[in-house]
Amino acid sequence: MSIAVASHAEGRQPPLPLPVRPPAAPAATALLADARRGIAEARHAAQPAPRFIAAYLAALRAGAAVLAARGRPHRGRARPASVWVLLETAAPELTDWTAYFAAHSAARAAAQAGNTRRVTAERADELLRQASLFVELARGLVHGRASVPEPSRVRQCDAPPTLGKASRR
Numbered sequence: 001m002s003i004a005v006a007s008h009a010e011g012r013q014p015p016l017p018l019p020v021r022p023p024a025a026p027a028a029t030a031l032l033a034d035a036r037r038g039i040a041e042a043r044h045a046a047q048p049a050p051r052f053i054a055a056y057l058a059a060l061r062a063g064a065a066v067l068a069a070r071g072r073p074h075r076g077r078a079r080p081a082s083v084w085v086l087l088e089t090a091a092p093e094l095t096d097w098t099a100y101f102a103a104h105s106a107a108r109a110a111a112q113a114g115n116t117r118r119v120t121a122e123r124a125d126e127l128l129r130q131a132s133l134f135v136e137l138a139r140g141l142v143h144g145r146a147s148v149p150e151p152s153r154v155r156q157c158d159a160p161p162t163l164g165k166a167s168r169r
Contacts, residue, residue: 028142031065034058035135042131048124049116055124055131056108059101062131062138063087066094069142091141097134 038058045051063083070090084102087094104127107118 025068028065028068031061031068032135032139032142035061035065035138039128039132039135042128048121049111049119052104052119052124052127053108053111055128056101056104059127059131059134062135063094063098063101066091066138066141097137100130101134 035058038054038061042051042054042058045054060083067083067086067090082102082105084098084105087098107123110116111119
């Protein structure tokens with residue numbers, strides 16, 4: 001019985017499996033899991049308002065996961081800021097996404113307070129679709145394997161007129 005052994009003298013050494021980057025922070029991984037559960041909850045919601053709220057909160061958790069993975073930007077003595085504001089600094093490639101979700105913040109807050117007249121089934125479905133894409137994008141960013149597509153805009157009227165760079169297209 002003979003066993004072939006590659007030697008260093010032959011110039012061949014088997015490649016070592018080295019990680020491309022360190023594993024994701026546990027907090028980021030937990031937030032991504034919560035975000036994916038939120039998407040599932042939104043998909044099962046029968047009414048538009050709960051679907052809209054769950055989708056928005058899933059996207060918010062995904063954004064928080066990116067912040068947990070990249071580190072929260074230092075803001076000195078600045079007032080508390082939303083995840084969307086912080087993401088603009090920590091992940092500038094997500095500016096269009098942050099503008100999109102920030103534009104829905106007031107509608108989400110109103111829906112949670114019981115004022116659901118601005119949340120139609122169409123708007124809830126569109127937010128769910130975008131949130132699903134964003135959660136998967138965030139997952140790729142946290143684990144180091146994503147390119148950043150822009151959010152698709154079905155209805156331009158959803159975005160407020162003063163969103164900075166994202167609204168100037």
